[in-house]
Amino acid sequence: MTIRVLVVDDSGFFRRRVSEIINSDPRMEVIGLADNGRQAMEQNEKLKPDVITMDYEMPVMDGITAVRNIMQSRPVPVLMFSSLTFEGARVTLDALEAGALDFLPKNFDAIAKNSAQIRQTLTDKIAAVANSRRRALTESTPPPRPAVVKRGSLSGQVDLVVIGTSTGGPAALQSLFKTIPAGFRTPIIIIQHMPGSFTKAFAERLNRMSPLSVKEAEDGERIEAGHVYVAPGGMQLMVDKRNGGSIHIRESDERVNYRPSVDIAFASAAKHYGRRTLALILTGMGADGREGARLLKQQGATVWAQNEETCVIFGMPMAVIKEGLSDEILALPDIGPKLSAEIG
Structure with a gap:
């Protein structure tokens, strides 16, 4: 089954490059784009993606707020993009606490080069979170078995x-x-x-x-x-x-x-x-x-x-x-x- 991905980022260049990488993998396809957190929430309800890739710094609504709202309305695995700075680390950890499943460093140079390693890392991460069994994403999942x-x-x-x-x-x-x-x-x-x-x-x-x-x-x-x-x-x-x-x-x-x-x-x-x-x-x-x-x-x-x-x-x-x-x-x-x- 094809993994349906919503790409969220306020940079048109980054959205385009990420979409090209995702669409080059036969396991997945981009079904929608959003340039802020509010649009991400709306597209999540409308398009029902299997995975969302999410930036943090965006106008109208930032990524962490969007993740919190998505986890309350229609939970879906979220892969965050973050900067490799101490502040970026703090923000990423906030996003993981809000419900995001994993993260990737946001490296414009690497994305621009579209290297094989970057393609493999991104698509493998998307496949992994899509197949995750995190209980928080489905309220109908039964409680875990005892030890x-x-x-x-x-x-x-x-x-x-x-x-x-x-x-x-x-x-x-x-x-x-x-x-x-x-x-x-x-x-x-x-x-x-x-x-x-x-x-x-x-x-x-x-x-x-x-x-x-x-x-x-x-x-x-x-x-x-x-x-x-x-x-x-x-x-x-x-x-x-x-x-x-x-x-x-x-x-x-x-x-x-x-x-x-x-x-x-x-x-x-x-x-x-x-x-x-x-x-x-x-x-x-x-x-x-x-x-x-x-x-x-x-x-x-x-x-x-x-x-x-x-x-x-x-x-x-x-x-x-x-x-x-x-x-x-x-x-x-x-x-x-x-x-x-x-x-x-």
């Missing part, structure tokens, strides 16, 4: 929790950290696929809503109890348990697709923390984290995966589950309480 236990509870003490996630991760993490109490002492590392200019703003947002201390990770800093560290975008994070535990941030090898990579962080946790690691795989596209989870399991660590019903994109958890690497499959609302009950 599914595969191989029992934690086998021993946990010294480090490492969380890997991608598409849908910002909203999932915000929901999760609202349920983890101030008394939770085990340090947490977050690997969220995100541009370098976004992770500091995201860490600050999590810090405001969580009783725990959340910050963007820095090279060489000690891992402290009750603290949460967000891996910097564009870099690779590794952990070392020697001398009380520390974080190491390194430039990424060009051959590594994800920066930060869940696999790399998991591999370092497997080496230094071994069976005393609890790894969580949350919503995300692709399979980053699968090989790292394999290394963790070889060391006797515990792996939990988010269930399909509460994922925006089930790709990353599914990759781990299909390989038999998950000890438990949990609905997102169950993860925080279970963390507190078992290791808090």
Whole structure:
């Protein structure tokens, strides 16, 4: 079935280029255009698209307001375009909180060149959000199933929790950290696929809503109890348990697709923390984290995966589950309480 897309942007050039890219993919077609948020709302009701691509800065009504209204009137997956600045990060996170499913950096130069990589990234993102099963988009979806236990509870003490996630991760993490109490002492590392200019703003947002201390990770800093560290975008994070535990941030090898990579962080946790690691795989596209989870399991660590019903994109958890690497499959609302009950 063809994916029907509504393109919303106040730039005629950007609307035209994005439309050309979308229409070049046989999986999808542009069925309408809008140059402000109010038009987007009207076209959403009239044309009933499967996906909306949305700019933020527009006349009459901005993108975030439009997303909020769309989620109240006729919910549909929204892919935001955002600038690669700190302010752009804040705005994008607001949009994700309002109901947008994912985002792409708004790069006029790259769009103008219409490169194969840009085409592939945009169309794959549209296909992914179109096929998402986010419960918030359909009121008729039944509530998530309770946690599914595969191989029992934690086998021993946990010294480090490492969380890997991608598409849908910002909203999932915000929901999760609202349920983890101030008394939770085990340090947490977050690997969220995100541009370098976004992770500091995201860490600050999590810090405001969580009783725990959340910050963007820095090279060489000690891992402290009750603290949460967000891996910097564009870099690779590794952990070392020697001398009380520390974080190491390194430039990424060009051959590594994800920066930060869940696999790399998991591999370092497997080496230094071994069976005393609890790894969580949350919503995300692709399979980053699968090989790292394999290394963790070889060391006797515990792996939990988010269930399909509460994922925006089930790709990353599914990759781990299909390989038999998950000890438990949990609905997102169950993860925080279970963390507190078992290791808090």
